[in-house]
């Protein structure tokens with residue numbers, strides 16, 4: 270077993286797909302392998318909670334149909350993207366570390382760590398294991414007795430704060446971030462462009478290193494959506510989710526009307542794609558926020574035209590934040606790899622295909638993972654090559670599967686491209702309808718043809734190392750109306 274994990278830890282796969290102002294080039298991924306070994310007394314729900322996941326996501330990622338049927342010692346893939354910045358209250362075990370060395374590093378005893386992590390033996394830790402160093406309750410700052418204002422978001426999913434407000438508007442006064450597993454104050458600050466001091470001050474934190482999972486933090490300087498014009502009488506509900514949009518992620522807007530109307534809209538200089546349902550009474554917009562969108566407050570404008578041809582406008586302001594992605598500095602010798610033309614041409618091709626809108630929605634739930642393999646590079650990591658600015662990023666999620674491992678369609682859809690591309694190698698692009706597409710790169714072989722209808726979970730190819738890749742892995746991308754977005758959000762949430 271030990272050899273197995275060592276092999277995993279050493280399997281550093283280099284992925285070369287980047288999107289940005291320049292070319293794709295070589296990268297060395299920070300090995301964000303995350304595997305959890307089931308300990309005595311744990312159940313799926315509790316493990317999921319520990320990683321800020323839903324039990325059903327964890328079950329799905331591991332192909333578990335009966336959530337009661339997990340065994341002590343079973344290894345579970347943790348599907349959530351691991352934060353690139355190491356948290357203070359947890360520690361990921363590296364090669365050569367022992368429980369004793371970790372305990373010493375954090376000024377803890379071995380017994381403390383064994384209790385906190387339900388370890389039955391001090392010898393059972395393994396590379397990649399995430400150990401809790403501070404328990405949530407113990408880390409609660411005593412000054413938090415005076416709790417922040419109570420809000421009523423319908424989902425406590427970090428920045429995924431949801432709020433539906435009526436025509437008059439009944440928004441909370443402050444934006445609240447719910448602390449997720451593995452987050453630090455500096456990571457939260459990076460995401461919202463706030464200093465640690467500003468966050469600590471706004472929340473009365475005496476010690477910024479003491480955060481607990483689920484703690485609610487007021488984020489100063491974040492402007493909540495604001496209706497800037499009275500909305501037309503026909504509009505009965507206007508939902509923006511989340512309240513603050515994030516670069517590289519997807520957001521949604523829903524407008525309900527009492528009578529059939531036609532809605533059009535614009536945001537970030539683009540015409541919005543409006544999905545009309547319920548005979549013109551329900552209007553959904555799925556919006557991909559391009560990476561490198563400047564952190565700012567932007568106008569959203571909607572036009573509502575009723576059956577008599579009368580048109581009226583709704584407009585709101587929406588803040589976009591940077592998302593706080595990790596950074597990597599990479600040095601490469603082969604300057605040819607930095608040539609931007611090839612990557613730009615590939616991106617242009619994918620963008621052109623994914624801007625096509627199919628009005629039939631093929632997915633019915635969240636996306637499923639495209640391979641039974643650990644994730645070893647997350648979406649969005651900003652990259653600098655040979656000292657250049659951080660103007661490129663990793664445009665997909667990498668799955669470090671052995672060559673030949675099945676590549677699975679993430680949802681029902683239609684294959685719109687199968688091709689051998691210079692950088693992405695053997696690539697399949699699937700249209701899931703309503704502007705959503707998924708892409709599968711570096712495959713060894715493909716089992717589908719353009720035009721084929723595929724079902725979610727269907728084997729469409731095999732993991733390989735074709736194209737500009739230095740080791741076998743699946744590079745998985747998502748595109749929404751021609752904008753490259755984080756596919757893991759679609760695994761963790763159900764759209765619209």
Ligand SMILES: [Zn+2]
Nearest residue numbers: 284665667744
């Ligand atoms: Zn990749």
